[in-house]
Amino acid sequence: MKKIIVAGLILSSALFGANHVIDQKGKTFIPHAVSVAVGDTLTFKNSDPFAHNAYTDNEANEFDIGMQAPGKDVVAKVKAAGVFNVECAIHPNMLLEVTAN
């Protein structure tokens, strides 16, 4: 039974991609670097008592989650391999490095 569940998880991960949770807390992305596979998703949490944003200008993975209210989760998908930065448009010192394989 365990083998079936593990096999199912591996299969669903391969089919749908894994999810990586990135917290935004204290005006910092936690973790501040993440390795992912193409097709994985990044779930941005906002644990601060004020709004955040997350965007990348990387052409192959371009996204902008817009204004993210406190407590709200927003998901972005990694579409292409490469190393790219994700930033917050409101707080200039926030930086997340994503390595997509």
Place this chain on the structure above:
Amino acid sequence: MYAQEMKDHSFENGKKIYQQTCVSCHGKSGSTNPYMELVVKPRKLSKTILTQEQSFQITKEGAHFWGAHSDLMPSFKSVFSDAEIKDVAYYIAKAFNPDREQKIEKLLSESDSISQENQSKMLKTGEKIFNRNCSMCHGMSGNGQSEYVEQSKAQKNFIYPYDLRRTLLTEEQIFLYAKYGGKYWGTMKDDMPSWKKKYDDFTLKSVAKYVNEKIKTVK
């Protein structure tokens, strides 16, 4: 001799008015009254980016007239004459911030100059960065209204971005304000952060040019 007497008079008269009126918020040394820091968060005048003339205008018309969200810094034009307000501005400049001009000149001289080739790209670059970053708080039109501001109210974590259409800062001052952030220039909170780690001088000067030429309506 007459000019010196006038300056002495301005200083002493400005000091007298300051100590009777302004001191309750801004404190004796222009570094704010610590009790008022908890309530109205007055500017540290010892760090101000404003010229003497700009201090005069703010004191005369009040900060709201020049784009501040609130009128916590009220207009004093019905209380004091122009000459008296000029005396106060003179006192603030001489007593609290005598090195302001040299400091600003130094910061500007240390910043990167813009090549002839890049000057034509400034407005486009400034618009892009303004729309991406500045508009999150100041709004697309620069009026100080945005979804972020509304959310800050809902969270009781208030921020009060300036209405940039009405700012009396010059292009160079806007550049220095964006580069070093509000706290460096005397605000109590760091709601207006320093952007110098994120963007180079060309980018920040481009934003300043865009704000000055395309957002600001009071010239």
